[in-house]
Amino acid sequence: MSPGDHERLRELAPELALGIADGEERAWALEHLADCRECRVRFERLATLADELLLVAPTAEPPAGFEARVGEAIGTSSRPPGRPWWRRLALPAAALVAAVCAAGAVWLALGDDRELADSYRETLAVANGEYFDAAPVELPGGERVGYVYGYQGRASWVLAVIYDGLPDGRYRLELVTGDGRRMPLRSIEVADGRGSTGAVTPVGYEELTGLRVLDRAGREVAESDLHDPD
Amino acid sequence: MIRSPSDEALVAGLAAGDAGAATAFVRRFQSRVYGLAVTMVGDPAVAEELAQEAFTRAWRHAGAYDARRGRVATWLLSITRNLAIDHLRARRTEPLDPDAIGNAERALWATAAPHPDEPELGTAELRESLAALPDDQRRALLLAALFGYTAREVGEIEQIPLGTAKTRIRTASLKLSQAEEGMR
Numbered sequence: 329m330s331p332g333d334h335e336r337l338r339e340l341a342p343e344l345a346l347g348i349a350d351g352e353e354r355a356w357a358l359e360h361l362a363d364c365r366e367c368r369v370r371f372e373r374l375a376t377l378a379d380e381l382l383l384v385a386p387t388a389e390p391p392a393g394f395e396a397r398v399g400e401a402i403g404t405s406s407r408p409p410g411r412p413w414w415r416r417l418a419l420p421a422a423a424l425v426a427a428v429c430a431a432g433a434v435w436l437a438l439g440d441d442r443e444l445a446d447s448y449r450e451t452l453a454v455a456n457g458e459y460f461d462a463a464p465v466e467l468p469g470g471e472r473v474g475y476v477y478g479y480q481g482r483a484s485w486v487l488a489v490i491y492d493g494l495p496d497g498r499y500r501l502e503l504v505t506g507d508g509r510r511m512p513l514r515s516i517e518v519a520d521g522r523g524s525t526g527a528v529t530p531v532g533y534e535e536l537t538g539l540r541v542l543d544r545a546g547r548e549v550a551e552s553d554l555h556d557p558d
Numbered sequence: 559m560i561r562s563p564s565d566e567a568l569v570a571g572l573a574a575g576d577a578g579a580a581t582a583f584v585r586r587f588q589s590r591v592y593g594l595a596v597t598m599v600g601d602p603a604v605a606e607e608l609a610q611e612a613f614t615r616a617w618r619h620a621g622a623y624d625a626r627r628g629r630v631a632t633w634l635l636s637i638t639r640n641l642a643i644d645h646l647r648a649r650r651t652e653p654l655d656p657d658a659i660g661n662a663e664r665a666l667w668a669t670a671a672p673h674p675d676e677p678e679l680g681t682a683e684l685r686e687s688l689a690a691l692p693d694d695q696r697r698a699l700l701l702a703a704l705f706g707y708t709a710r711e712v713g714e715i716e717q718i719p720l721g722t723a724k725t726r727i728r729t730a731s732l733k734l735s736q737a738e739e740g741m742r
Binding site for chain 1: 577580581584588589590592593594596597598602605606609610614617618619621622623624627631632633635636638639640643644647648681685688699702703704706707708709724727728731732735738739
């Protein structure tokens, strides 16, 4: 890290905070911020300001029936409020464990599963990992074009794989956090309908809620709802 | 006197699937969310769709909301802004309506009463600081903050060099940030 890096960050910070810095600049800045507390404090002040600016926008009453329509959209969705899949599996898994304990004979029959679980635990233990995850990448119409694989550990990472359904070309990937922040990931080159890329994520995987696939113009062409195996 | 639940309590209820909390949450923030959406996109029908989607996303991701990272209103409005920017970017092939920025800027100064349950957001000082900026700096900042235009695009719209656009955005941001600091 050179003194010039701090100056470069200082110049870039307002655009970064407003979410308008380009992909390469953002990637560089996030890397610098991860290692520089002083710049991070300055940046966080600007990021807070960018958020506060939204509060200045005028209020306006939506058309009649809006509240009911939102309620209907939420109430009729088949998906419950966002809960990571491992938490959704927690109760069924506990019940399964209890049943296995009660029926000792079944224990032997589950030998393969136990080996798999041991292997899984050992793999996770390599990097203080907590879990793996997989979520589909879908077009706006719901057509599945690939998968995102994620890992939550000391260093969290994602691997995005496109296997069909996107026109050939270069796409930008963007991670979305639960509090609405967006951070660039690497670009992905799709050739013959296929492509893949992966990287360590700037925040823990558990903080991420989505991955967006953007075309050259910055339009979203597909997205993945992370922690959602459906 | 019955106290209204805090914003954070409503989000927690939303995450837990509590229908009453969901209704109260929508009721409390709908005028802010719709107001921001309609300011940004101009079209009431599109704004309603975006506002509805913003609430749906908030509901789906309520479990991931972290109060340490910011208040509920800014979290929800960030979701709305991102959705509106996606919509605007998809239309970026069309030339910008020269009146759009002026209308949005005028709308910013329009006063409207927030929902009575909504906590005081303390934005009066920020409005004052924004109003005190030179016009060219304020426009550059609003183009970036509300419409998601990059510095290059701001330069094209304002017909100024890229460096000048960057300077205007940066100067305006730093002035507001310093004014905010001075008030604490």
